[in-house]
Each structure stands twice: as C-alpha cells, then as structure tokens.
Amino acid sequence: MPRKADHLARRKQLADALMRLAASQGLEAVSLRHVAAEAGVSTGMVQHYFRTKDEMMTFALDMVMSNAQERITAEAGAGQPLGPAELIRTLMIQILPLDETRRLEGHVSLAFLAYAAVKPAIGDGLRDSSGQMRAFLADQIRAVQATSDNAPRTDPLHAATALLALVDGLGIHVLGRHYSGEEAVAALDAYLGLLFGSTPDPAGAPATSGG
Amino acid sequence: MPRKADHLARRKQLADALMRLAASQGLEAVSLRHVAAEAGVSTGMVQHYFRTKDEMMTFALDMVMSNAQERITAEAGAGQPLGPAELIRTLMIQILPLDETRRLEGHVSLAFLAYAAVKPAIGDGLRDSSGQMRAFLADQIRAVQATSDNAPRTDPLHAATALLALVDGLGIHVLGRHYSGEEAVAALDAYLGLLFGSTPDPAGAPATSGG
DNA sequence: ACGATTACATTGCAGTCGTATTGCAAAGGG
DNA sequence: CCCTTTGCAATACGACTGCAATGTAATCGT
Numbered sequence: 001m002p003r004k005a006d007h008l009a010r011r012k013q014l015a016d017a018l019m020r021l022a023a024s025q026g027l028e029a030v031s032l033r034h035v036a037a038e039a040g041v042s043t044g045m046v047q048h049y050f051r052t053k054d055e056m057m058t059f060a061l062d063m064v065m066s067n068a069q070e071r072i073t074a075e076a077g078a079g080q081p082l083g084p085a086e087l088i089r090t091l092m093i094q095i096l097p098l099d100e101t102r103r104l105e106g107h108v109s110l111a112f113l114a115y116a117a118v119k120p121a122i123g124d125g126l127r128d129s130s131g132q133m134r135a136f137l138a139d140q141i142r143a144v145q146a147t148s149d150n151a152p153r154t155d156p157l158h159a160a161t162a163l164l165a166l167v168d169g170l171g172i173h174v175l176g177r178h179y180s181g182e183e184a185v186a187a188l189d190a191y192l193g194l195l196f197g198s199t200p201d202p203a204g205a206p207a208t209s210g211g
Numbered sequence: 212m213p214r215k216a217d218h219l220a221r222r223k224q225l226a227d228a229l230m231r232l233a234a235s236q237g238l239e240a241v242s243l244r245h246v247a248a249e250a251g252v253s254t255g256m257v258q259h260y261f262r263t264k265d266e267m268m269t270f271a272l273d274m275v276m277s278n279a280q281e282r283i284t285a286e287a288g289a290g291q292p293l294g295p296a297e298l299i300r301t302l303m304i305q306i307l308p309l310d311e312t313r314r315l316e317g318h319v320s321l322a323f324l325a326y327a328a329v330k331p332a333i334g335d336g337l338r339d340s341s342g343q344m345r346a347f348l349a350d351q352i353r354a355v356q357a358t359s360d361n362a363p364r365t366d367p368l369h370a371a372t373a374l375l376a377l378v379d380g381l382g383i384h385v386l387g388r389h390y391s392g393e394e395a396v397a398a399l400d401a402y403l404g405l406l407f408g409s410t411p412d413p414a415g416a417p418a419t420s421g422g
Numbered sequence: 423a424c425g426a427t428t429a430c431a432t433t434g435c436a437g438t439c440g441t442a443t444t445g446c447a448a449a450g451g452g
Numbered sequence: 453c454c455c456t457t458t459g460c461a462a463t464a465c466g467a468c469t470g471c472a473a474t475g476t477a478a479t480c481g482t
Contacts, residue, residue: 005459026329028239031439044461053440107328114325116387117318118237123387130389158401161394162377165384166402169376172383176327176334178341183372190369191377194405216429242469255431264470424482432475439468448459 010049014039015060022060023104027111030057061112061122064105065129068095084143085196088163091137092188095167097174098181106175134160141195150197159195166191221260225250226271233271234315238322241268269333272323275316276336279306295354296407299374302348303399306378308385309392317386345371352406361408370406377402 017039021030032053036043050056075094076087097106116123137160145151170184228250232241243264247254261267286305287298308317327334348371356362381395 024329026325028329032441033438042461044463045459047441048458048460051441110328111325113383113387114237114322117321118235118239120388126387127389130384130387152405154401154405155397158394158398159405161384161390161398162381162402165380165395165398166373166377167380168383169378169380170373172324172379173341173372173376176324176337176341177331178338179372183369184376186366187369187372187376190365191373191402191405194363194365194370194402243471244469253431255433256429258471259428259430262471425480426482427478427480429478430476432473434473435471437469439466441465443462443464445462446460448457450455450457452453452455 007049010045011059012063014041014046014049014056015063018056018060019064019104019108022111023107027115032056057115058122060108062125064108064112065125068105068109069129084140084147085192088137088140088144089188089192092163092167092192093185095171096181096184096188097171098185103175106171110172110175130164134164137163144196148196148198151195152197154195163191163195218260221256222270223274225252225257225260225267226274229267229271230275230315230319233322234318238326243267268326271319272327272333273336275319275323276340279316279320280340295351295358296403299348299351299355300399300403303374303378303403304396306382307392307395307399308382309396314386317382321383321386341375345375348374355407359407359409362406363408365406374402374406 014035018030018035021034021038032046033043035056036046039046046056050059072091072094075090082090094102097103112122113126116126134157138156141154141156141159141163145153145156167188170187173179174181174184225246229241229246232245232249243257244254246267247257250257257267261270283302283305286301293301305313308314323333324337327337345368349367352365352367352370352374356364356367378399381398384390385392385395
C-alpha cells in the first residue's frame with residue numbers, strides 16, 4: 001500500500017470541523033466546502049474521505065452518539081460504585097449541556113434531531129440508543145424502589161421514559177437560553193425527589209456552571 | 212388604494228405552504244420557489260408579500276406559536292371549568308403530538324427550535340411564551356398543593372419547569388418515533404401522579420392515537 | 423379619462439451547492 | 453526501475469439559491 005494515511009483519524013478530524021460548524025451556525029451551514037475550510041484542508045480531501053455528503057453526515061452523527069455513550073458509560077463506572085439513585089442522577093447530569101463542550105454537542109444533537117425527523121434512516125441509531133438507555137434507567141429505578149420504602153410505586157418504565165424526556169427537554173430549554181443550567185439541575189432534582197420519595201440529596205458534586 | 216388584497220390572509224396562506232414543506236422535508240427544503248410551488252403561486256408573489264426570506268420565516272414562526280397559544284388557551288377555557296390538576300393535564304396533552312395535525316406542527320416547531328439555536332433573534336418569542344407558560348403552570352401546581360394533602364411539597368416552579376421540559380421531551384421522542392403517543396401520555400400521567408401524590412386519574416378523554 | 427399605485431409574473435444575476443472529472447506527487451511491490 | 457495504487461488538489465458542471473429588476477394588468481382617487 002502506498003502513501004498510508006490514518007483514514008479513521010482524518011475522518012474524525014473532518015467530523016470535528018463539521019461539529020464546530022453545526023454548533024455555531026447550524027446544520028444548514030454544513031457544506032463540503034465549509035467543512036473543508038473549517039478543517040483547513042481542500043474540498044477534494046473531504047471528498048476523498050467521504051464519497052458523499054450524506055456519508056459525512058452519518059459518520060458525524062455516529063461520532064456524536066458514540067462520544068456521548070462513551071462519556072456516559074465512563075462516568076457510570078468511574079469513582080466508587082454508586083447506588084442506583086446516585087448513578088441515575090450522575091448519568092442525567094452528564095446529558096445536560098452544563099459546560100461549553102456539552103453545549104456544543106447539544107447544539108449538534110439538536111440539529112441532527114431535526115435532521116432525523118426528515119431522513120428516517122438517520123434516526124434509527126438514535127432510536128436504538130434511546131431505547132437501551134430507557135431500559136437501563138428502568139432497571140435502576142426498579143432497584144431503587146426495591147430498596148426503599150419511601151419511593152412511590154410508579155411504573156419503572158414510565159418513570160424512565162419520563163426521566164429521559166425530562167432531561168432532553170431541559171437540555172433543549174437550556175440551549176435555547178430559557179433558563180440556566182442550575183435551574184435545569186434543580187428541576188431534575190425536583191423530579192428525582194418525587195420519584196425516590198425523599199428530599200433530594202444532591203451530594204454528588206453538583207454541576208459547575210450554566211449558560 | 213388600487214387592487215386591494217387581503218395581505219394578512221395571503222401571508223398566512225404562504226406560511227401554511229411553508230409549514231407543510233417544513234413538516235415533510237425539513238426547513239432546509241424551504242426556499243422561495245418551493246414555497247411558491249407548494250402554495251400554487253409564482254415566486255414573484257411570495258417576494259411581494261415577504262420582502263426577504265427571513266421575514267417569511269419569522270412570520271411563519273410567529274404563526275406557529277400564536278396558533279399553539281390560541282389552541283391551548285381555547286382548550287383551557289372550553290367545557291366546564293376544570294380543577295387545576297385536570298387543567299394541567301389537559302394543557303400538557305394539547306402540547307403532545309398525538310394526532311397528525313400536531314405531529315406536523317411539532318415537526319415545524321422542532322425545525323424552528325434548531326433554527327433558533329443559531330439565529331438568537333428568532334428564539335426571543337419562544338423564550339417569552341415558554342416563561343409565561345412556566346409561571347402559569349407553577350400557579351396551578353401551587354393551587355393543587357394548597358387543596359391536597361397528598362401532594363408532596365415540591366417547589367412549584369421547579370415542578371413546572373420539569374413538567375414543561377417533560378412534555379417537550381416526550382413530544383420530541385414521539386416525533387422521532389422512539390415510542391408511541393400512548394406511551395408518552397402514560398409517562399406524563401406517571402409524572403403527574405408523582406407530582407399530585409395520587410394514583411393517576413386520566414378521566415379526561417385520553418389521547419386518540421399515537422404515531 | 424388618467425395618473426398613480428398596487429398586485430402579481432417573468433427574467434436575470436451572482437453565488438453556492440453536491441458531485442464527477444482530471445491531474446499529479448508520493449510510496450510500496452514486482 | 454517502473455508501475456500501480458493511494459492521497460490529495462483543482463476545476464468544471466448543472467442545479468439550485470435569494471434577490472433585484474422589469475414588465476404588465478388591474479383598480480382606485482381625482
């Protein structure tokens with residue numbers, strides 16, 4: 001093989017440029033030329049690594065999702081083992097756009113969400129990971145209910161569905177500057193307090209900053 | 212004045228065409244020519260009623276928001292006066308995309324949400340109405356808490372924030388076909404059950420259909 | 423009746439889009 | 453050595469975009 005190049009690394013670099021663009025100017029500003037310029041390369045190179053624009057978009061979306069998944073599962077396994085209640089809160093906090101990095105990723109996700117509404121093939125991956133997350137959360141909620149007698153007997157799957165929708169909604173409102181990240185965390189804690197039948201105990205290091 | 216024409220009606224008609232396009236093919240498919248074709252008129256006419264594309268987009272967004280507001284407040288005042296708990300549920304149900312009409316409007320809203328993330332001027336109106344809704348919901352929640360001794364003492368504003376985020380998140384998931392409208396309603400009722408400290412009583416006619 | 427004004431249609435323009443094509447330098451295998 | 457494959461650049465093409473300019477028909481005030 002002549003003139004080796006790290007294909008995957010190049011693609012990630014280009015996808016990074018794409019995400020920067022999408023976050024600052026929306027997906028409508030994402031074109032081959034713009035991505036190339038943002039990455040500081042020629043448009044021909046972008047074409048070399050992605051034969052079509054759709055391939056580029058799909059790769060970028062996959063990257064966003066796998067990044068998020070990775071960070072979430074990493075956070076879940078880090079530190080000392082947490083009880084299910086603390087674990088749930090930790091995970092949900094990770095989803096909220098509380099720092100600039102996650103604000104950026106949130107914008108990209110939102111853009112892709114609207115994109116997926118039109119191109120159904122794009123949304124399949126989203127559906128899968130959302131479903132897995134929902135099932136996992138339901139399990140954790142079940143665990144909390146099993147070990148607590150204060151916790152109301154809410155259907156765990158419904159509660160998980162609501163929880164995921166809640167953090168997604170909170171994230172969107174924070175992105176839209178409807179309120180700060182702290183208020184979103186407070187609303188989340190209010191829900192968790194209801195769900196676990198206790199005064200919320202945000203012992204785990206609370207979020208640092210909000211928009 | 213020569214050759215009168217109902218300016219506002221024409222604009223609404225064009226905005227309708229825009230919304231149809233946005234719902235079926237996303238905001239990226241919205242162009243002056245496409246809107247004109249969808250409305251069955253010439254592109255020149257579109258230009259006559261909207262001097263710029265941005266003016267058209269802004270008008271359409273305003274229309275979506277005022278439509279939603281109108282339908283919601285209409286629903287709130289219709290029928291016999293409801294207690295605060297039933298009122299809240301009725302309003303939230305109105306927001307969910309449970310029928311084809313609201314699915315369409317939901318798609319448009321989602322598209323505009325992503326659009327507003329980039330063009331801050333667009334998002335101002337959204338912020339306002341969201342803030343009003345939140346305050347109103349907080350009042351209603353306070354009223355429920357005042358008349359019920361089962362209801363946990365959750366901060367009403369936080370609960371309202373969570374409630375609004377919850378239905379928005381549920382709506383997005385339903386639009387993304389993550390689950391059906393019925394499941395979204397069930398998750399909503401689960402949350403309301405927690406919030407009001409009672410087994411949910413979905414006496415008000417439940418949603419008709421789901422995606 | 424007539425000029426002014428409004429309502430629309432048509433056309434043209436400069437620019438951007440995704441993509442296909444072409445070209446060329448670099449490098450490993452025969 | 454040479455030749456083929458790969459990495460990347462440059463460019464051309466047709467379709468599309470928002471918008472400006474221009475034209476024409478209808479209507480009202482006078």
